[in-house]
Amino acid sequence: MATIPHISLDAPRAQIVKDLRQASLSSGFFQLVDLGAHVPREIILQMFEQTRLFFDLPQEEKEKVTKQSHLVGGYEGWRFYDLNKTGDGGKLDNKAEDDEGGWNEGFAIAPEQRAARDDMDSLVVGVVGVNGLLWSRGYGRLKANDSADTSVPNEHSIYRVASVSKLFATLETFILRDRGHLHWDDPVTRFYPNFTHGAHGWHQRLLGSASEDQEPITLRHLASHMSGIGRDYPPENLDSWPDMDVPMGLLSPSGAYPQKDEIFKAISEYPLVSPPNTFPVYSNTGFSLLGWCITVADQQQSGTEISYADLIKRDIFEPLGMNGSSFLLTKDKYANMALPQIPDEAEYDMTEAHNSAGGQFSSVSDLAKTVQVLLNPRHFRALLSSYSIREWFRPLHIFPDRLTQAGLVWEILETEDTRGRTQHYYSKSGNLQYYHSEVSINRELGFGVIVLMAGVYADASWFSKRMINTFQPAFEGLLAHQTVKRYAGTWKSEGENEIVVQVKAGVLWITKAVINGFDMLKVYTGNIPAALWSTGRLDEFRIAIGRAALNLDPSMGCLPYWVTFDPFNSRDAPVDLILFENQDENWVLRYPSVGIAFKRV
Known part of the structure; x- marks a missing residue:
């Protein structure tokens, strides 16, 4: 597979010109390295701004400078470029898929075309820096269930964010910890004294024996998926398995959610997947339990009963001005709500029992405000101490794949920068049946990306990775420029x-x-x-x-x-x-x- 040419600005001027010409006439893409050391930050930002102004023009204006066949430059819109097939005079292969329905291995960046396919209804993406939302774009139809409504979603459009809700449960736990209301190593029994869990393994259960030994499960275990509690309790028992189609890994699509008493009973009866602190076991139930515990912690301090939804509204939504975020779709938010072709999930009330695991609604604009204060703890709206930010952005478990790690809520991915150095993206993804989301943050480079989607297609990371590949070199360059200038x-x-x-x-x-x-x-x-x-x-x-x-x-x-x-x-x-x-x-x-x-x- 061919690669994108890297052009060093440290090279002699004649070599740079030659390399730029060759890259432009062949693949059409190139990556400038050492950019930040040679080009002032103001010039880079002006370039991005002029590019944004052009692409924000109406389509008919952009088409006035459409590329002519005899010219190198001009407007072309998004296309698929297969670098394996561009050596012969710069010919393009516009085939979007291979015979098996997957994406070509060549370089492809086409959110507009991807969002236009039948399995996607709408998409909004955004890039966030320490000063807030830098860029966003919407694709598809805001109300995909209404053929007469052709409005396009934007950064204020509201989506169900599914398990991205867990990020806010973790953030609230840190907020209460900073206030001295709880500790990460508090056991669940501090908040629910009668809490018990199945201490025996499945071998013992199936043989009819049990153990009474209770190892503590702490708030840290719950937020890092290290408690050993299974994915969704009580588990459904489907005796016709495997001769059936079973929806894997989704909260109940019917909207009928088990409540606290049922969940507590199931945790006490079923064995843990593994003992606490063994390895991460993704658990919606664990995050439901975390939400209940931190609500009790606040009540113990204030003496006033409060719901989880009101707790998050008081401590996060209102201080950050997250006006589009909530846990129920209300009439005042309906106009901005992104609806898939099958819109039933938009109306579901996941109830207090599950709001902390996956019940939240939000927008790119609102999520950007959260990402901003995590990138910049000195922001005037900062919610956490610098101490908590440093603690939060650390791995707690390293998987043997040399690619992924787990943290307090985080799904941590490793990638390389243009210098071959490891970069860590602290991410949280979410999936329902028709809503999909992902937030990824790189604190070292000072930026994050947000993806919100509606439709059947579920891989929000497809867009996250391409946005990271596109924008990361620019943030590397800015950081290098600032470092050179200062030191x-x-x-x-x-x-x-x-x-x-x-x-x-x-x-x-x-x-x-x-x-x-x-x-x-x-x-x-x-x-x-x-x-x-x-x-x-x-x-x-x-x-x-x-x-x-x-x-x-x-x-x-x-x-x-x-x-x-x-x-x-x-x-x-x-x-x-x-x-x-x-x-x-x-x-x-x-x-x-x-x-x-x-x-x-």
Whole structure:
């Protein structure tokens, strides 16, 4: 399979021009690397804005500059490009599917065409940054059940978000934890003293024996799917299995949902899938239980009874201005409600018993406000402490596939950036029968993507992955540009004192460090560059010195570096501490342990 050409702006100008021409005449796509180090952030943003203005024009305006056969440029709209078939004069293969109904393996980015297929009714996508919703687009028909209604959905259109509701149950738990109303390691029995679970395994149950030993199930277990509680309790018993079609993995499509007493009884009777803390077992029931517990926690503090829906409205929806979010479809929201061709699910009341697991309605605009405060804990509407944000965005279980991890509600996916470095996307997806959703957040690069869909087609990740592939390089470039502007350069002070800081392959490096004529890299690192590790505080870093004998051993990874941080102090400061300060619009690098301030030259 062919790949998209990577063009480095570090190359000579003539080579860049040649590579751009070749890529434009062949595949039609290319990726600029080192963009942020060469092009000011303002220019990049202006380019995005001008592009947005053009594509927001009415279709008839865009078609005035339709591509002519004898010209290279011009408007063409979305098409499918198979890079395996573009070598012969740039010919295009517009076939959208292969013979088995799947997508070609060539590069394809066509949300408009994908959304127009019969298995999709509507789609809204959005990209979010630290300053809020940056871009969104709607496709299909808002009211797919009404052939006379041709309105297109937008960022304010309301969808059922299914299991994305679980993200808000977790967020509310953190909010109450920050207020001191509960702890993540509180057992369920703190809130429901009579709670019990089947402590025995299935082998014991089927043999008619049981165990009375009760290992605690905590709020952390519930939010991370590590409680061992099965997917949906009480489970349906279908004795005609496997000679039948069974809807797998969906909440009851009939809208008849079991209530608390039934669920508590089933948890007490059925064995856990696995003992707590063994491995994640996806559990709608576990998140229902989490919602009940945090509601009780609030009631214990306030002395006032409150529903889960009102709790989320009070602590999240109202503070963030999420006016399109709720747990019931009311008359005032009907005009903005996205309806699939079969619209029954829009009317379901999942009840207090299941709202925390999957009962929420929301829009791209509303979800963007939540993503924004998770990206930026210093936002004036921030709901959580920085401490909680750091705790939340961490994996709790690593699967052996080297691709996925699980966290507190998160379905964590690994991917690579343009430098081959690992990037983690903290995601939550949701699926009902006709509503599908996904939210993915990359805190390191400072952006997230949102997908809301209606229809039979259920793979929201198809769009998420393509949006990430499209937008991630731009955020990489912006981060690189800001990092270079703030920290990179040659820093000197009086005497034989010089530190050189460079950004290479997406990493901040010290490539030269001479202090009072003493070559520190030669002595301490084996004469190899030393990475600067952010402490999580702005403009504060530690030098990853490591151990010279181990630094070049690839089997050791990061181990030599993190075990050697903070070795000792000099002048009452750690010897591996580097600080950057803005003094009167001029940046200064301070090395406190040697008592020297460096200026950039």
